[in-house]
Amino acid sequence: MSNILIIKHGSLGDIVQISGALLDIKSHFKNKKIYILTTSKYKNLFESCPYVDEVLIDKRLPRWNFFYLLNLIKEIRKFNFERCFDLQNSSRTNFYRKNFKIENWSSSWTALKKGETKKIYDQSGVIERFKIQLDQSGISNTNNVLNPDFSWAIDRGFTINEKKYIYLAPFCSPKLQHKVWPHFKELIQLLKVNFTNYEILTAPGPKEIGLCKDLKLKMILNKNKPTNINQLSKIIKQASFVIANDTGPAHIAAHLGVKGLALFGGHTSAKKVSIVTNNFKVIERSNLKKLTALEVLETTLNQFST
Secondary structure (H helix, E strand, O other), rough: OOOOEEEEOOOHHHHHOOHHHHHHHHOOOOOOOOEEEEHHHHHHHHHHOOOEEEEOOOOOOOOOOEEEEHHEEEEEHOOOOOEEEEEEHHHHHHHHHHHHHOOOOEEEOOOOOOOOOOOHHOOOOHHHHHHHHHOOOOOOOOOOOOOOOOOOOOOOOOOOOOOOOEEEOOOOOHHHHHOOOOOOHHHHHHHHHHHHEEEEEOOOOOOOOOHHHHHOEOOOOOEEEEOOHHHHHHHHHHHOOOEEEOOOHHHHHHHHOOOOEEOOOOOOOOHHOOOOOOOOEEEEEEOHHHHHHHHHHHHHHHHOOO
């Protein structure tokens, strides 16, 4: 049996977005084994994915770590991969392209049209770029790539006691604080007044529990510990509404068909990250500080009632 390799290191939002691409690749190569090269953070998540047969781990150590790279290259070459779909499309994975010795390699670089630059290509939405990449790779049916469905990730055995709630994602990675909308505390109070029959809550990461206490925001935990991605997906799926920064939970909500809003500053555009759906919308401001809690509440009330 020939093997197919997919590369996707992260981040969470980006991984949510490849759900449709994974399904299209798996459907095209029905009789082949699909491997994914990812980071340890997403190992358990991909092990629950029905479109992936085996998970390989890349520690992503610095490129000057010659011994690590040599061992990784040897590990990859022993599988004799027929094809590679590079869905990370980073400078690191382009380096891998030159060293893994996989003859049929699909990436944003190989998808460029004659005379087209990578800068121009990257102006399209990320999901649209995945479709171009798969189409040019000869995938016979790419009906799913533009409509990612992350429902495969839901932990259906995870119990949620709350019945009616609005889910908030007010945090971001410490490296991405420019994405954080600063008025969640005020919004929480407004939501509690206007949605008296709903809990206002979140599912914090390991470093966010203290911040939740500062915001007086109710938390869903798993035995007093942060939930994993599969459990988080169920929490978001059962939410009546989601309000989030431009983070992984926003993308989970968007591609689970949940009603909600993502709050975008000038760091990027909603179009470029392909997050808007029939149910999930965005508010965009060049300066997030100037987006008021009342504006977010008004948009929430209007969208909630539709």
